[in-house]
Amino acid sequence: MEIDFLLIGQGLAGTALAYRLKQAGKKIKIIDNPKANNSSRIAAGLFNPVTGRKMVKTWNADLLFPMIIPFYQELERITGRKFLTERPIYRPFLTIEEQNEWMGHSADPGFETYLEKIHQESQSEHLKDPFGGVMLRNSGWLNINNLLDAMSAYFKEELILEQFDEDLLSRTDELWKYGGIEAKAIIYCNGLGSMRSKFFNYLPFAPVKGEILEVKQEFTPDYVVNRGVFRVHLKDNIHRVGSTYTKHDLEVGPTNEAKTELLEKLIDLVRLPVGEIISHKTGIRPATRDRKPFLGKHPFEDGVYIFNGFGAKGVSLIPYFSAQMVDHLLKNKAIDFEVDIARYFNYI
Ligand SMILES: Cc1cc2nc3c(=O)[nH]c(=O)nc-3n(C[C@H](O)[C@H](O)[C@H](O)COP(=O)(O)OP(=O)(O)OC[C@H]3O[C@@H](n4cnc5c(N)ncnc54)[C@H](O)[C@@H]3O)c2cc1C
Numbered sequence: 636m637e638i639d640f641l642l643i644g645q646g647l648a649g650t651a652l653a654y655r656l657k658q659a660g661k662k663i664k665i666i667d668n669p670k671a672n673n674s675s676r677i678a679a680g681l682f683n684p685v686t687g688r689k690m691v692k693t694w695n696a697d698l699l700f701p702m703i704i705p706f707y708q709e710l711e712r713i714t715g716r717k718f719l720t721e722r723p724i725y726r727p728f729l730t731i732e733e734q735n736e737w738m739g740h741s742a743d744p745g746f747e748t749y750l751e752k753i754h755q756e757s758q759s760e761h762l763k764d765p766f767g768g769v770m771l772r773n774s775g776w777l778n779i780n781n782l783l784d785a786m787s788a789y790f791k792e793e794l795i796l797e798q799f800d801e802d803l804l805s806r807t808d809e810l811w812k813y814g815g816i817e818a819k820a821i822i823y824c825n826g827l828g829s830m831r832s833k834f835f836n837y838l839p840f841a842p843v844k845g846e847i848l849e850v851k852q853e854f855t856p857d858y859v860v861n862r863g864v865f866r867v868h869l870k871d872n873i874h875r876v877g878s879t880y881t882k883h884d885l886e887v888g889p890t891n892e893a894k895t896e897l898l899e900k901l902i903d904l905v906r907l908p909v910g911e912i913i914s915h916k917t918g919i920r921p922a923t924r925d926r927k928p929f930l931g932k933h934p935f936e937d938g939v940y941i942f943n944g945f946g947a948k949g950v951s952l953i954p955y956f957s958a959q960m961v962d963h964l965l966k967n968k969a970i971d972f973e974v975d976i977a978r979y980f981n982y983i
Pocket residue numbers: 643644645646647648649666667668669670671672673674675676677678679680681682797798799800824825826827828829844845846847877878917918919920921942943944945946947948949950951
């Protein structure tokens with residue numbers, strides 16, 4: 636069977652890219668082993684325009700954010716399933732200086748799209764926010780598990796559920812051959828699986844483990860609280876609380892250290908006792924050393940591409956960069972140098 640693109644991996648990256656290629660009328664197949672490393676199914680799915688300890692506008696926010704909600708709404712429409720929750724994110728200030736700094740931002744047109752309101756007073760007796768905080772908009776979270784399940788059904792003709800074994804890949808004339816498939820091009824969207832690919836093992840991936848809890852706690856505001864940890868109300872007093880970041884113990888599952896760290900940070904944020912711990916999960920983010928994604932074509936193998944390295948921010952990055960990748964694949968448009976793997980060609 637001759638196709639245009641064979642995609643490896645149906646995490647969030649492979650799903651978005653496959654969707655756009657299919658919409659463009661291309662013949663595709665996707666090979667996915669859902670049991671392999673799968674950051675997408677662990678992720679909290681937050682998209683947050685102001686991130687980090689210093690609370691700065693996230694990298695390329697003005698390019699990325701206009702595409703997030705429309706893209707996931709489009710996937711909701713075509714699957715008839717719901718997985719996007721638009722929610723303000725409340726970030727308490729740690730000091731009065733921080734409050735003053737943000738009062739300054741309120742007049743800054745660069746922040747207008749993301750600022751719902753700056754609060755100079757505490758928003759709830761249950762919160763430890765004596766200096767108030769900033770309420771962000773254009774934010775929320777994605778139930779990535781629901782999205783992936785819905786999109787697996789959407790790709791029922793294209794999806795092959797099995798482990799991809801690169802040793803079985805061969806080149807015949809102009810095509811890549813894998814089992815009964817002949818593809819003009821192959822695209823690695825397999826997260827950290829690409830670290831083991833002979834084509835892409837030179838790229839500086841920097842995997843980051845994350846641990847995440849679901850806990851019971853009262854107080855269910857209609858916003859996400861995020862400082863030190865995020866706290867997302869799912870339903871019935873159940874909150875998702877996360878995440879940790881570590882480059883160590885990648886092979887080890889849930890740890891007591893991470894659980895304690897998350898619970899201590901939660902206690903710093905909310906004045907209520909934490910009830911039952913419903914789940915404790917870990918995943919490994921397909922992050923990169925310079926914290927920028929990996930997009931582009933292998934330097935000398937024809938028809939071998941990568942779409943990967945979305946680290947801790949796949950939900951925000953993937954709608955924009957999947958569009959850019961499709962423009963590159965179909966119209967030969969340039970990829971932004973910051974994310975093009977050409978920046979690492981001297982590593983080969
Ligand atoms: C604890 C935690 C919290 C996070 N929270 C957020 C958040 O709030 N917001 C956010 O934007 N991001 C978050 N992330 C990051 C997010 O998960 C990633 O950015 C994104 O999901 C990466 O998607 P991906 O498709 O590139 O990789 P993956 O999700 O890893 O998908 C790769 C796919 O390829 C498959 N695969 C791999 N090798 C093979 C093979 N040989 N054969 C067949 N299939 C294969 C895997 O099974 C998987 O399905 C979080 C991650 C973690 C771990």
